[in-house]
Amino acid sequence: MQYLEGRKYVVQGIFLVVVLVFLTRLFFMQVMDGTYKLAADKNTLQRLVQIPYRGLIYDRKDHLLVQNEPVYDLMVVPREVKQLDSARFCQLLQIPIEDLRSSLLAAKKYSRNKPSPIVQNLSTPDLAVIQDNLMDFPGFRIQARMARAYRTSNLAHALGYVGSITPALLEKPKYAKYQPGENIGISGLESYYEPILMGRRGVQYKMVNVRGVEKGKFRDGEFDTLSVAGRDLHLSIDAELQAYGEQLLAGRRGSIVAIEPKTGEILAFVSAPHYDPKLLTGKGSGNRYMALLNNPDRPLFDRPLMATYPPGSVFKLVNELVALQLGVVQPGTGFECNQKLVRCTHRHERPSNVSIAIKNSCNPYFYQVMQAAVLRGQANNKYDDTHIGLGQWQKMVKTFGLGEKLGVDMLQEKRGLIPSPEFYDKKFFDKKRNKQHRWSYRNVYSLSIGQGEIGITGVQMANVLATIANRGWYYTPHFVRSVGNSGPLPQFRQKHYTAVDTALFKYIIPGMQMVVDGNGGTGNLASLAELGISVAGKTGTVQNPHGFDHATFAAFAPVNDPKIAIAVFIENSGFGGTSAAPAAGLMIEKYLRGKVAGYRHRWEDWVMYGDFTKKLH
CATH class of the missing domain: 3.40.710.10 (DD-peptidase/beta-lactamase superfamily)
Structure with a gap:
């Protein structure tokens, strides 16, 4: 009797596991139904992190000292890179091939599935040249962000500066939300008030084809979250x-x-x-x-x-x-x-x-x-x-x-x-x-x-x-x-x-x-x-x-x-x-x-x- 009773519990356990697996697959298929249809059309779902607007810095008389201006970074997802024509790519960007190889190696080391920076702080003319040719280089994409710009030539030691987060910092739990290429306060007030200035990140899900061309929002943006701008600092400095x-x-x-x-x-x-x-x-x-x-x-x-x-x-x-x-x-x-x-x-x-x-x-x-x-x-x-x-x-x-x-x-x-x-x-x-x-x-x-x-x-x-x-x-x-x-x-x-x-x-x-x-x-x-x-x-x-x-x-x-x-x-x-x-x-x-x-x-x-x-x- 004890043997039969034990088998009964085993059978019940197996049954529950099968049901849970089935329900999980069914839920996943319903939520990601659009994704499977996209896959059939050789489309993919792309998760884009929206970097918030960094807080501004004013002096005691409310004169603006530090603001933001748009810059552009060329990012790469190593898993998506196929048959890269390195010579043409480097000629297009005007960078040495050794720099490209080292950047790709660093990107793969960080993650094969997440975007990493290849070239940062691109100007608008540079961006125009690259965008026209980007469809020929799968796995590469442009990411716009805001960089610091100064209306003062003074106070550098107090203001500090902003720079790209380092691989060493990315490994620390404190910086888990950051991604390669993102800016972070390195010194001064930019560093001390980083959690206040950085704001809260948002996420967008977009459909793109294999050539990186956007095909629209995923499920009308119902899974998107909006970014929240950082808070401004009003200094006591005259x-x-x-x-x-x-x-x-x-x-x-x-x-x-x-x-x-x-x-x-x-x-x-x-x-x-x-x-x-x-x-x-x-x-x-x-x-x-x-x-x-x-x-x-x-x-x-x-x-x-x-x-x-x-x-x-x-x-x-x-x-x-x-x-x-x-x-x-x-x-x-x-x-x-x-x-x-x-x-x-x-x-x-x-x-x-x-x-x-x-x-x-x-x-x-x-x-x-x-x-x-x-x-x-x-x-x-x-x-x-x-x-x-x-x-x-x-x-x-x-x-x-x-x-x-x-x-x-x-x-x-x-x-x-x-x-x-x-x-x-x-x-x-x-x-x-x-x-x-x-x-x-x-x-x-x-x-x-x-x-x-x-x-x-x-x-x-x-x-x-x-x-x-x-x-x-x-x-x-x-x-x-x-x-x-x-x-x-x-x-x-x-x-x-x-x-x-x-x-x-x-x-x-x-x-x-x-x-x-x-x-x-x-x-x-x-x-x-x-x-x-x-x-x-x-x-x-x-x-x-x-x-x-x-x-x-x-x-x-x-x-x-x-x-x-x-x-x-x-x-x-x-x-x-x-x-x-x-x-x-x-x-x-x-x-x-x-x-x-x-x-x-x-x-x-x-x-x-x-x-x-x-x-x-």
């Missing part, structure tokens, strides 16, 4: 200010970053040397990219986000705020300019309070400020005391957005470095003897004046000034003020507070004003007092073991209602007060007034053409 900044640093190496303090919106993002974004689009863009890549001036290098420098004396502002928070100094605290501790760069009045110390950038003063912040008697010996104090100092400094990625809407951002006690433990460990050498404040004091192992980016420095302008808080700097009409992404709407009480920031600002507008201030060349604009800033000269020192200057204005915070780095330019300061002053004036006063054009000439290695008279 295109006029950006162009002006690139003009000022033309021929230099360095960066300028300007931020609106109240919102965190990036107003200008200058990386010098720069390049025209048009170079990386259209036919021949690959060769132009390689030329930029091999340029010894490294124009592709994104300095505001990727170059890390010691901040120099600008960092003294952060050290002073940390010491004020810890209660080890007061606004009226004075220290002697004791050059036995560290050398001071020039003679000046006694730093009897924080304002005078900031104005004159007194190195011995800030040596003693950080010493008071780190060595607070928390351990019985100086080594352990330094270790504990430096760890607490580092945590407070990092709340200014330093030593970590800020989270800017660009993928290539570097974190910089605010060294920890563990960093110095590793630095002073003797591997040969397997011995840990002890270290004290004398080994790390260079941090007090923004030198040594510390490193920050241009964006981070501008953000520090925005934080001071806001008296203790900041929004993460960002380029996109609105995705479509929905505003910035959520992470750019969150306030970040430092570990320093907001009430303490007011004590460093008078000294910063004296740097710019005070008699003998180190940043006088950034002064806009004659134009009724108050500027608070700090100069810096960054020691460079590989050549002439780097210059830096950071500021915000107007002091009582800050609308712009700015940081300028100019490599190999010496004292920040004579090169970076006038550049910052010009940028602030340009943004706040919309123009530069005629009598100040000489400073434009100085910034663009002056010899910074010589003393300014």
Whole structure:
């Protein structure tokens, strides 16, 4: 009985399988009825992916920066290629036969059944010649798409560029919807906002005969899906200010970053040397990219986000705020300019309070400020005391957005470095003897004046000034003020507070004003007092073991209602007060007034053409 019962279930199972197969074939035949009829007439069904219209990019005044224009790609489906006359084909396209062979090989490797690009970015005249002869080459077809076109010759490092997706990316699940020949954001905003800009693909099914001639839609398009255009980006960049900044640093190496303090919106993002974004689009863009890549001036290098420098004396502002928070100094605290501790760069009045110390950038003063912040008697010996104090100092400094990625809407951002006690433990460990050498404040004091192992980016420095302008808080700097009409992404709407009480920031600002507008201030060349604009800033000269020192200057204005915070780095330019300061002053004036006063054009000439290695008279 058990044997018969078992056979019964086997027979039932076989019956169900046969029924399912029959029903499946019947359903398939009904849905694809048109396809079988086409096959009888030597027609085939072609699935065409519809690439959506990529989102546009505008500046803060809604001037169009990046748009789309139609281009054409010649595609191939390897399985459909029959008896290819390679010589004639190459003559028609004006390409070497070796290029054709390598492209066909790559197409077969990817898929014998899916289209792959053979020649991209065809012009309209090229397209006309090819279309007239395409029927003689089964398996080849034209695919129209939209390519990026630029209405600006600036902002290349922020915008990034679009290029064909690589075979390596196609293998990743994240890019499963892409096909060979499709464009994808490679760098900059194009890459960060790729899912938003790309939109949603559509699909069309068409009937074509064996010669590639369209015979109409399949089943009146009932299986087609429409593509959805990508969303537009509205940037916070001021295109006029950006162009002006690139003009000022033309021929230099360095960066300028300007931020609106109240919102965190990036107003200008200058990386010098720069390049025209048009170079990386259209036919021949690959060769132009390689030329930029091999340029010894490294124009592709994104300095505001990727170059890390010691901040120099600008960092003294952060050290002073940390010491004020810890209660080890007061606004009226004075220290002697004791050059036995560290050398001071020039003679000046006694730093009897924080304002005078900031104005004159007194190195011995800030040596003693950080010493008071780190060595607070928390351990019985100086080594352990330094270790504990430096760890607490580092945590407070990092709340200014330093030593970590800020989270800017660009993928290539570097974190910089605010060294920890563990960093110095590793630095002073003797591997040969397997011995840990002890270290004290004398080994790390260079941090007090923004030198040594510390490193920050241009964006981070501008953000520090925005934080001071806001008296203790900041929004993460960002380029996109609105995705479509929905505003910035959520992470750019969150306030970040430092570990320093907001009430303490007011004590460093008078000294910063004296740097710019005070008699003998180190940043006088950034002064806009004659134009009724108050500027608070700090100069810096960054020691460079590989050549002439780097210059830096950071500021915000107007002091009582800050609308712009700015940081300028100019490599190999010496004292920040004579090169970076006038550049910052010009940028602030340009943004706040919309123009530069005629009598100040000489400073434009100085910034663009002056010899910074010589003393300014």
